[in-house]
Amino acid sequence: MRDEWKWLHVPVEVAAVKLLGCELQRELNGITLRARIVEVEAYDQHDEASHTFRGQTPRNSSMFKSAGHAYVYLIHGIHHCLNIVTGEEGFGSGVLVRAVEPVAGAGHMVARRKRHGVDVTNGPGKLSQAMGIDLQLNGHDLSTPPLQLLRRSPLDPTSIVTTTRIGISKAVEAPRRFYEAANPYVSRR
């Protein structure tokens, strides 16, 4: 395993909390976009709501890679969702990035979205469109451009809210959604 991602070789819900406050940096057409992660959800092989619950398939194979890779999938034939793979190679676990807060290149994200304010990045499909994330980045190594994960110091635990996940039909009771309290970019539904 790569030492660089050792901090993500932990249970996925622990990794999810550690990822809050970290940043995603995207190089796109010579422009640098950067955004801070403010809302996440945890999924792993033992979780009925996870894409990896029934084992490895061509679609979910990048979620079985070692920590620090991207798992991107298409939902409803329209939108892309970004996950950060966690844990050891061979174990299917990852963290869905549900919302981010623009840090750099916000104007470009607004233009890509054709929306403004929190609507630019307050949902998994929205932030993917804002940052130009699609299937081409599925399986990408997040230690290299054009998409990088930048580690940041952990948030104060008292500022983190834990709830059940959104938009799923199985394991609906599991408290595996985490977000930064009072951050306006946290998704609404």
Added chain:
DNA sequence: TGGACGATTGACT
């Protein structure tokens, strides 16, 4: 090989 379905979003009543 067919068909049901989805870790969502935006438009509309």
Added chain:
DNA sequence: GTCAATCGTCCAA
């Protein structure tokens, strides 16, 4: 609050 868009994936037959 409700509902359609839209297509790749997966499982049953």
